Amino acid sequence: MNDVIPPGRKDQHLDVVLAGRGRHARDAGFDAIRFVHEALPDLDHDKIDLGADFLGRRLKAPLLISSMTGGPARAEAINARLAEAAQHLGLALAVGSQRTAIEGVSSGGLDLNLRRRAPDTPILANIGASQLTRGFGLDEARRAVDMIGADALTIHLNPLQEACQPEGDRDWWGVGAALEALIRRLEIPVVVKETGAGLSGRTARRLIDMGAAAVDVAGAGGSNWALIEGERAADPADKAHAAAFADWGMPTARAIVDVRRACPEAVVIGSGGVRDGVDAARAVRLGADIVGQAAGLLKPATVSTEAVVEHFQRVTRQLRTVCFCTNSANLAQLRRAPLQPFD
Structure with a gap:
């Protein structure tokens, strides 16, 4: 274990993702979900309401920008573009x-x-959950919130990444207790998320019982942080170790269903391998309140705010068309849209 972040690690992560490496060997499971097509919708396509409530604010669409940034110079430009796009489109930003x-x-x-x-x-x-037993606590959490004027704090769970990272934090003894203590004491909502291997219903139930305001399933099917760490590892043994976890985790579609069944009252964010607005609609239908995207945004975010806006305009248009072709005037109706039987 090494408590010092090596220089360039975040830039290396960004380079791996932008190069298209580090993708999960499994898909997110969305292709198995097919809506029954409605050939005679009784709707005005342009008047479909995609709005969703999240953290006390009304979003224009149920979409969350799940940011994943690199080194300082690149990160500043990326974060600025993501924030401007979120404001323009009425979306959430993590x-x-x-x-x-x-x-x-x-x-x-x-x-x-x-x-x-x-x-x-x-x-x-x-902030990361593993840091909660390494000097990070209530003061650091408040600083994270205050430095950007945040509405909530996300705490990410990444045990697989830490286990495959050469300098990773692999002692998680006491992390759960520290997490619960922080949730109970922090004055604003806490969202707990995985980072690409998925949350089970059992773990999500535990987190909601701790007081988490929402959970993000962050399932398998998108970026695989074991493989990303393997890509940047210099030691062949580290590379071989990470490669064994190419298909590790719970696919996003299954994770959403599992978490929703275990936590019917919870706010559930569905992320991990969401490719487009059709996948976003599938995630909503399976039980997600909000749908997150991360890796798919990196390329447009390195270009311009306009490129990010165009990306989400396409996603939103696709989501609206799914609603139109399932006769769903809003997201509540989309959640009840009939599905084709599984093959």
Whole structure:
């Protein structure tokens, strides 16, 4: 274990994802979900309501930008573009890990300029659960929230990544107890998310019982952080270790169903391998309140705010068309749309 983040690690992560490497060997499971097509909808396509409530704010669509950023110079531009796009489109924004910003190494654009760019956007701060037994506590959580004017704090669970990271934090003894203590004491909502291997219903139920305001299933089917760490490892033994976990985890579609069954009252975020608006609609139908995207945004976010806006306009248009072709005037009706039997 090494408590110091090696220089360039975040940039290496970004390079691997942008190069199309580190993808999960399994798909997210959405292709098995097929809606019954309605050939005679009684709707005006343009008047379909995609709005969703999240963290006390009304979103124009049930979409969350799950940010995943790299080194300081690139991260600042990426975060600015994501915030501007979220504000323009009425979406939610979750930033990447703020550990280095809290430790004073670099901010990566994670300061109050983010809130100024997105004054009406639900913004989620972010720290890692493993840090809660390594010096991070209530004060650091408040700093993460205050530095960007966040509405909530995301705490990410990444045991597989840490186990495959050469300098990873592999002692998780006491993390659950520290997490619950923080949730109980922090004054704003806490969202707990996985990072690509999926939440089970059992774990989600435990988190909701701790007081988590929402859970993000972050299932298998998108970025695989074991493989990403394997890509950047210099030691062949580390690479071989990570490669064995190419298909590890619970696919996103299954995770959403499992978590919704275990936590019928919870706010559930569905992320992990969401490719487009049709997948977003499938996630909503399976039980997600909000749908997150991360890796698919990195390329447009390295280009411009307009490229991010165009990406989400396409996703939103696709989601609206699914509603139209299932005769769903809003998301509540989409959640009851009939599905074709599984093959």
